[in-house]
Amino acid sequence: MMEHTHVSLAHGNGGRFMRELIDEIFVRHLANEWLDTRVDAARIVLEAGVDVLVTTDGFTVEPLEFPGGDIGSLAVHGTVNDLSVAGAVPRYLTVNAFIEEGLPIDQLDRLVASLGAAARAQEVAVVAGDTKVVGRGEGGGLYLTTTGIGTRDRSIHLGMSHIQPADRILVSGPLGDHGAAVMLAREQFGLRGDLKSDCAPVAGITRRLTQVPGLRFMRDPTRGGLASVMHEIVHGTGLAVRLFDDAIPVRDSVRSVCEMLGYDPLYLACEGRVVAVVAEQSADEALAALRGESDGAHAAIVGSVERDTPRVIVVTELGGERLLEELEDSPLPRIC
């Protein structure tokens, strides 16, 4: 096994230590029939007659391990979920790691094991990877990048351009669990409670939703939360969005954390939720589909699209209206 307890710059120089780090941690946890560290590029197989989709995401989170997940599982779910909400089946993944000098080898091992387990659970093969070691004080312990390749049936047509006035907006579950859990883990208030990240694959949910006629668009509300997805829709369609505050599922524990820290849960990141836009007449069917999934028990219809001045309106519990602003300054620590 590795003769070091912490990652050193020598683990990044292309020599024996790097080979050992890659073999004994990355290859050991990520091995599959496609992964061959001796090649410059991996050959993948994609069946004919399907659309091929590609997505990529970088991950930085502090702490690297948090209640409900860690940067390893996050780096898998974040990227495969982007494929899932595009209606695709995730197939292959590449993984890059920027490792900060001094990271404990044990911790790196745990994080890569978690990444490998998350990929296997989704039947996604890690086909290529790369590690770089950066100097002490030049990284946040570990930054990961994953790129995902998926295939999509050609009969699936989703996208913002399909959104129409009167469409309904649904969410698959309570919002902000990931953001609140990471903030709490970060700030070390001493209070943890049972708050856990929602970090999870959404493939089950998106597979169900794509069977609903009238499905227009899906997105996972990660960085910037539901509010930012709503603003993307407003920017992309030129339409208005109206949300109903009392319909939006937010756990009491998340609400408490937000009140304590002064955040709006609508801006908090989720890492295992789906926002869906469906035709008005399909809303109930979509809701039933969501609730049929184990992660969708708290799914809800939270708003609608309207032909109006492009903006995001929230109808408060008392029937008043407030504008939900686009995130500008940085009210949130980075959590995804």
Place this chain on the structure above:
Amino acid sequence: MMEHTHVSLAHGNGGRFMRELIDEIFVRHLANEWLDTRVDAARIVLEAGVDVLVTTDGFTVEPLEFPGGDIGSLAVHGTVNDLSVAGAVPRYLTVNAFIEEGLPIDQLDRLVASLGAAARAQEVAVVAGDTKVVGRGEGGGLYLTTTGIGTRDRSIHLGMSHIQPADRILVSGPLGDHGAAVMLAREQFGLRGDLKSDCAPVAGITRRLTQVPGLRFMRDPTRGGLASVMHEIVHGTGLAVRLFDDAIPVRDSVRSVCEMLGYDPLYLACEGRVVAVVAEQSADEALAALRGESDGAHAAIVGSVERDTPRVIVVTELGGERLLEELEDSPLPRIC
């Protein structure tokens, strides 16, 4: 245009500043028919009947701009070259950036422009990307990750497993230019001379070489240099490698820098060279093919593969022999 002079954490929070950073820098320089920032995953088109190859690489270099290149062009060439040496034609690229708070917007703009120009020159479309902003002191200015997807004719069969005893080893040009240029730029010795990185695409060279019957294997000698490629061959084949010191092309200026700093040029990174292994009887044809390319004027046959104890032997100019060790400790600053 951007209302900031430096990147701030607010450029990473998923809101308006992030959208502006992405639109006004990344999209502006990287735009192509495939890139759509409004989608979670990009659809790409791959013709039927070809092999699909995937590779990925992370980039960190200090300084971010150096004689002959910068991290932007490096991030394109590093990844498309991995596809080229695998015998593939690079087609699509994804780009991730970890940007350190405080990076001047002007510099980011130059670096992304350079990345875009390098990709266009290679007819590679950037189809997806992602940016994350990390706190001051948690990054090296800019870390990039690129993932490349290429296609390869099914008649091309290359790989370490094809290497046989008596095969010849060729290099496409002088070694260590990139490593030496970056070290000089880093150390600020005051002496620069005309030393420039060799950072460049190798597609022209690899296209020529793949037409040579008897081509077994190609690799770009990046991190760890020629020495590390030789050790990979030794590990992968169980054969020995014999190099001839006086046949290995190294510029006088690189040799001087190495003598001054105490480095062996055989370990220095190149970012625009190819190492090729060919059948003995094809060596002259391969050399002629290399010299027919503008970047191959100084190509040379530098050694051979032998059935012997697995190790790398260098025959010195005086006819003696020395063992070329695998890189262990870190004798080199990180330069790729």
